[in-house]
Amino acid sequence: xxxxxxxxxxxxxxxxxxxxxxxxxxxxxxxxxxxxxxxxxxxxxxxxxxxxxxxxxxxxxxxxxxxxxxxxxxxxxxxxxxxxxxxxxxxxxxxxxxxxxxxxxxxxxxxxxxxxxxxxxxxxxxxxxx
Numbered sequence: 001x002x003x004x005x006x007x008x009x010x011x012x013x014x015x016x017x018x019x020x021x022x023x024x025x026x027x028x029x030x031x032x033x034x035x036x037x038x039x040x041x042x043x044x045x046x047x048x049x050x051x052x053x054x055x056x057x058x059x060x061x062x063x064x065x066x067x068x069x070x071x072x073x074x075x076x077x078x079x080x081x082x083x084x085x086x087x088x089x090x091x092x093x094x095x096x097x098x099x100x101x102x103x104x105x106x107x108x109x110x111x112x113x114x115x116x117x118x119x120x121x122x123x124x125x126x127x128x129x130x
Contacts, residue, residue: 085093
């Protein structure tokens with residue numbers, strides 16, 4: 001390669017590297033500015049919130065004691081979706097649930113009966129003389 005061409009390539013590479021350094025510095029400045037703006041925004045938001053809380057406490061403090069905690073707005077409850085069931089499917093589900101509840105009650109009765117018979121108590125009999 002000719003020295004003239006090499007010198008041109010070197011010059012172009014130096015220019016490109018210089019642009020890269022400038023671009024990097026510019027991006028860093030933008031990042032710092034964005035971070036500072038974000039911090040300032042958070043600070044003002046928290047100050048506004050604190051001011052609102054103080055207003056609420058002050059206005060409610062006149063009517064109530066000042067020791068009362070600040071009430072948060074209640075969350076909206078989720079609305080239950082209505083299932084689109086046919087009457088046959090609804091009856092089938094109802095029967096299944098009733099069977100499940102009956103089984104659960106039977107298991108609970110059996111458990112209480114087992115514990116009472118282990119202790120020497122049989123339902124329908126009075127206290128046993130010793």
